[in-house]
Amino acid sequence: MRRPTVAALGLLALGVLLTVGPIAGGLFAKAAAGTQMIDQFAPLMTADALARDGADLETLRNGTAGVDAIYRRQDIAAGWFPGLDTYRRQSTAILDRASGLLDRVRATGPDYRRVAQIGGFDRMPFLIVAGGIVSLYGGCVLLLGDFRRARIGVVIVVLTAMAIAAYPFVSGLEGGAPAGHRMLQSLAPVMTPGEVRQLQRDFIVIVGADGELETTFRGVPRSGKAATEVAALVDRWPTVSSDLATLVGAVDDNIGNFKALHDLDVLTSPIGVSGFVAFPWFLVGTGALSAGIALAGWPRRGKEMS
């Protein structure tokens, strides 16, 4: 009356790993952080929002050219409009940074959308832990249960293993995970505390300049194209300001979430593979391994168990 001890111990070991691993590795928090970041970026990544950002930038650029032209024509001395002076000194760098950010966000769009389509990303750790608990159950019934229970246990393990292996293909994780890796690579240069501080400083400089455009600078004579460009900036300012504030706010609010996702991606860097790229295949491999061990321990009456 020999029991499939090796298979049972294999399932127990796998069960412990799958149950403890996601909890100890903080997978629940990281997956939740990733989902939150994707959700919070959604309003920024729509075609409408990206087009508006482009128009905002164009308005800022034209308005800056208009202000420069008025400064030249009126021979305005430094110090009359300190906010505008500060902005003009930094405008090239500020507009380049804004343009670079927008280009980066636009380029990330297709990958972002693939990641956003992954179904139940934040529930994935539950699936892994459930697989672990089922493996533990399967190992226990193979070691201690009667013939009927042992067979039912193996069937449950195999079904759960199939669900884990199928998840990447059903949920879109298989295609979305490499896109997630590319998205992280693309956003990494801007999703840092230093970059966010710089964006905030740029925002403050811009609002300071616009404040003067709407008040003290109004009295400066102007005409032609420059006047039109400055008037357009003043008119459009509430939209520009709101879009900028929303963008800076979203980036700032998600620095921690981005870091959590990045940590997940570099989890497997010691073996030279992105965590995101490896993850779907880890699930497929785990499912196959779990099913294989369970089937290897399939109880046979009269031979191994009573």
Added chain:
Amino acid sequence: MSGARRLKVPVATVAAIILAVTVCASCSSKTAASGPPGGGTELVGLLRLTPGTMNGGQISGTWFRMLQPGGNPKDGPYMKNADSSADDGMVTLLEPGTSGGLRTGGYQSQPTPAFDTGGNSLADAITVPTKFFGVKFSISTNPVDPQTKTPVAPPTVVLKGGKLTADLASWAASWNNQNFNQGAPKPVQSTGAKAPGQAQAERAWDWVSHRWLDSVPKPTVTGAGATGTYDAKTGAFVLQWTSYIVGGPFNSFTGVWHLQGVFEPSGRAPAGA
């Protein structure tokens, strides 16, 4: 039949334990204390705000400053609001809103929607929406703080020995489609990512641990409250505080708030108003 009998024993045992624990917990529950903790008299009513004014370099009434990172409330440097002429834009003067000011013991919540299409705040009960860099900002007090998503107490002001201390954790500024908690004390952030079911599990655990384990609930606010003075004869009050800005484009700046006016006692506002 025998299976049913086997089931009856544990079910009855569990039911008895639950009943016993509930009865014990009910017996040990404490009676709510009346009056503010730490003594004093709670001022319940309307803090009618006096409009901010600037006369001969002297600021009075109700106003707001935004302190730049690294500055101090006394000397600045302050953020210059180009839409304000007071103190060369370093101060933004505020006017009382449709309610006349700040109601204590109840909320004056944000309207829905909270902003117009230009990002201007539509909350007009406490203060009149006021231009700040081309976009109007205003104040509301809400049961759940719009920025931190943390449940907060309604404004509470306590008079003790002629001095005021206030819990204004619910004081929320709204501007440009963004919300900034500007209260004192500050609500803790409740916006961190949570796994599905985690929030419900935490709430259930908090309830269980508070009810049966006598554990102290986690603090929902941090830091000091507002302070001020009160003249019992005239009802004149002053409240002031600073509040660090967390997140958004003004992250790390600090709001400096000064409310001045006359207190008008009245009944407590209905909860959740």
